[in-house]
Amino acid sequence: METGRIGIDAGGTLLKIAYEESGRIKYRKTGYKEAKELLNWLKLISPAASPSVTGGRASWVKEHFFPNARLVPEFEAVCTGAAILRQKEENTSVGQFLLVNIGTGTSIFLAGEGKCDRIGGSGLGGGTLTGLGSLLTGTDVFSELVGMAAVGSRQQVDLLVKDIYGGGDEPLNGDMTAANFAKGNGSRKEDLAAALINMIAETIILLTSQLAMASNVDTIVYAGSTLAGNAPLKDTLSAYTGAFGLNPVFLANGEYCGALGALMADGPTRN
Known part of the structure; x- marks a missing residue:
């Protein structure tokens, strides 16, 4: 079945896609070892597609798979996708918020009401979890590190x-x-993993809380692939955010903000 519009977010660690099929938006993701298979699958089901592509490896996707692809600025795509997902979940218009996008690293945006200003960030993120996690525990497998953290102290x-x-x-x-x-x-590996996730969360919320005060907003929207299936990080971020008197929001499908925002660059969805 041929798809409609396609948005691709070629990030530092994962390749994520949002595609329109039968009037609905669907999502898929993969690491770069399997990225060629996913992109070739897209070409197979939609040979005439000219997807919109964003992310640090967008040029690689355009050069090797979709020469007619439209390149979309990454920050614009992430903010657009987050605003759409948040509005869909709350079923109403939303005001300004801080978007904390935790991918390989972390970027913080003042978003909503048409704004998309990157006002801060950190080198701590999913890359830290897998890279430093490997040095501490001997594994760089994301799910294993999260599982260790869940039972560690x-x-x-x-x-x-x-x-x-x-x-x-x-x-x-x-x-x-x-x-x-x-x-x-x-210390046990499980305890080291728990401490690592806590350090990432602490650093992110300390930066975010200062930026929220300076921007006069109290809603913090968290998104990004590092949160997917990562209950320890979500729980820690939620507790720290609340402790600062701020309102944490975790977007369903938040890891696909960039892909969805790229897809939406071609116009409004029918979904």
């Missing part, structure tokens, strides 16, 4: 405020981190 790795004071008279919440990985020697 960062308290065996991180030095907490209560570890320093110990008498219950701490000037801060005793469970706050005083120093990441300060107790790391001899």
